[in-house]
Every structure is written in C-alpha cells, then in structure tokens.
Amino acid sequence: MECVEGNRVPDKGTISVLGLDPRRDANALRQRIGVQHQEAHLQKRIKVWEAVDLWRSLYARVADPDALLARLGLESKRDTWFMDLSGGQKQRLFIALALIHEPEVVFLDELTTGLDPQARRAIWGLVTGIRDRGTTVFLTTHLMEEAERLCDRVAIIEHGRLIEVGTPDDLVQKHCPERTVVFTSDDANVSERLQELGAVERADGTTSTYTIRGAGDDFVTDVINIIAREGIRVRGFRTEIPTLEEVFLKLTGHGIRD
C-alpha cells in the first residue's frame, strides 16, 4: 500500500495509479489521492481545526472544511487536542484529512482496527458514503465482515502475493459453494421423507431441529420444493451461507501463524 501511495520504493515491478507512477509523479499524485495510515498519529496538542486548516492549505482544490467535519461528526470537536480524541474520533479525523482535497482515490489502511463496534459501524457508514459520492475507496482490512460489507471487489493477499480477486459473492460461490438448511418441524419421519436430499441430521434425538447440508445454487430451492411436495409443516426455516471469512480461511489455511 505504501508503494502504491508513493511512500516506499518497491523491490520490483511497476505501479500505476490514475496513470501516474507513484514515485516519479509523487507530487502530482498527492493532489489526486487521499491516504489514511494504519496507527497514524498527529502532534499530541494539535487541535482538530488546525490540522484541517493545515491540510487545506496544501492542496489546489479543497472541500468545505465545516461541511466535512459535520459529515464526520467532528464539528463539536473542532477545538479539541488530538491526544484527547477517542480512537474512533482520531480515525474520523484521518478520514477527513484524507478527503479534504476531494481525491479521486482514497486509500484506507486498516481503519477500524482496535475500534469498538459502535465506532466501527459509524465508520462503515462513512466509507459507504464516500463510495456513493463516486470516490474510489481502496481499503485493507483483516476483518472479512468489513470487506464483505464495504467492498465491490476483494483481493486476498497471502505472504505478499495476490491469491484471489473477485466480488465477495463470486468468491463465496467459487470457493465455498456449501449451503446448509436448518429447519424445525414437529411432523413424524421427517428424515425418511427427505432421504433423497442425502443425510439429514437431527440436532439430537429428541428435538425437532433438522440440518441438511449440500452445495450449489439450486440446493436451497431443491430443499424447499421437496419439503413442499411432502407437505411437511415447518415452524422455522433458515439457510446458512458461508461468508468471506470461510473463503479466506479456506484459501490461506487454518494453521496458526505469526
């Protein structure tokens, strides 16, 4: 990511961002991209408005700072020192600084790491907002839930190598086609009547909860059709579809590593 932003020299290969070389055209590129670094800090005793004001003075084209702070929920923190902001507020300030010059692409590096669920959700909402305004968002994360919710395309990187790229849906379909149906029924002989679907597990001998595993897009439809055909009365019904997290674990292995 730092290579792409022009802050680090790549070992080898070439990078092109908006048609520019991040090292050679660093100054031109910095006017057109916004960046937020992982675990970044500012001066402890800098006020929010001072940081925004400094950043604003550096770019040719800038957004309205007050509107930007309001959008990020920081308007009441204008005069607060950086060191007195909460983790979520700091991240929101960094997002504001990354957006101050209305960049075409914004790079966000693990921006919700270490935040509590409320702050994380608030930031997810903001990122969706940035995307909806037409800015390309390039983000890195360890949270597959975050990738699944925010990303149109996901690239999985292992040990510095790109191992898979695609939309979250495509990746799940391609690598984890398993589907599971769980339903509750008080009818008798349910397992036998659904035999053609394969093994039907009963959670334990006495409950009325059944689990059927299969694969493919048609599996859930098949289950519904057969339950309907058999006239089984169903009290509850849900499907379990693998998430990006399962895809990630499947592609990168389950072993513990540091």
Next chain:
Amino acid sequence: MRPRFLRGFWKLTWLETKIFSREPMGFVATLVMPLVLFILLGRAFGINRPLAAPDVDVPFNVAILAAVLIALSAVQSLTAIISIYREGGILKRLRATPLSPVTIMGAQVVVKLAFTVISLALLMLAGRRLFPGVMRVNVFSFTVAVVLSTFSILSLGFVIASLVPTARFAQPVGAAVLYPMLAVSGLFFPVDKLPRALRALAYLFPTTHAVALLNGVWDGTGWGAHWVNVAALLLLFVAYTALSTRVFRWE
C-alpha cells in the same frame, strides 16, 4: 509560481509554535531554565572577567554559558520532537501530504530559532536590570552570533535525531553528546590547554566555534577577528546537514 517548499511553510511554522507553547515542560526548559541559571550563577560569580583586572578569579563568562545553554536546549528540544514525531508516525503522515521534507524540518528549525531569540532577549533584559553596567555587549551582534551558533548546532541535532533509535533515547543521547561538547568548548578552560587529540576533536564541534565567536563579540574584538569561527560554523552546518540528509530516517 512560488517555490514548493513554501507551500504550507508559515502555516506549519505557526502551528508548531502554538503546539510547542502548549507543552508546559518544553516551554519551561527552553525559556526559563537558562534564564534561572544565568541569574543564579551571575549572582554567585558575577558575569565575566572584568577587563581592568583579568586575573580576578571568575571561572567563566556566565552570559556566554547561558547563551550556549539556550542553543543546546533548542537542540535537545528539536531532537526530542523529531524522535517523538518519528516514533508516532507523525513524520510519515506529514510526508504523505504535498509538504516537502524541507518544509517539515524547516518549520521546526524556525520555531527553535524563534524561541532562542526570545530566550536570549529575556536574558539580556534580566542582565541589564540585575547586573547594571556589565551587559554592554552589542545586543544585535550578540543575537546574530547566538542564532548562527544555534543554527550550526541544530544541524548536529539532526544527526543525533537520525541516530537515536526511539524517543526514550533522545534526551540521554542528546545530553551525552552535547554536554561533553560544551565541556571542551573553551568556555571553562582555554582550548589550547587541552591535550592534542581532544583539541582536534573540539574544533569539529560547533560549540567550540560558537564560544570563541561569542567571546569575541562580548569583549569587542568583533566579527572580523573571528571570521574563522564564522566560517567553521557555516562549514560544520553544511557538513552536518549533508550527513543528516544521508542518515535521516522518516519512520
């Protein structure tokens, strides 16, 4: 089109000034400490060797000691700030903006020089009030000499800031380099009396030339007589700056 290093320069300088003045400890160390030391030592020993009686037992020129301490505390403060900024990723964040590296560092230097001048002004005022008749030195000339010295010592500060591994080491490493420099600077014993090797080393330190120049300005022999020291301060500035641009780490 204005030069790139000016973009954001004054804004950053003003901002760093405000940030520094919000830090109570740094403020006290830079402005108050040298002043207190000057007053206490001045009361104890008098300010300098009276010209009429050169053999009177006054250990050293207290005003010059205070002036050099002002310069050294500026350097200490600069190395601390840079190492804290580096450790916290602040330098890295600033570099990812259109700010040029020269601007980021230049702003720090200007802030330090500004506080040096303020500190020195306080020193002169205190000197005039508390030790009347002694502070007859040309204020402008003395100030210029101190600023030039600070500038030169600051460039060494950048080298130190490049070498300290973490912010925790900035203070002790800075002190370990700067105070021995002061010891051999000629302020306490004449440089000529030092052993040969130490003398050679002393001339590589900006403090030695700073003390010689300040002594010259103080006793009125003036700039002309000390052009060698001025040249040495400038030369050392160039050398240390060149060295620090090679070894400097942003993160």
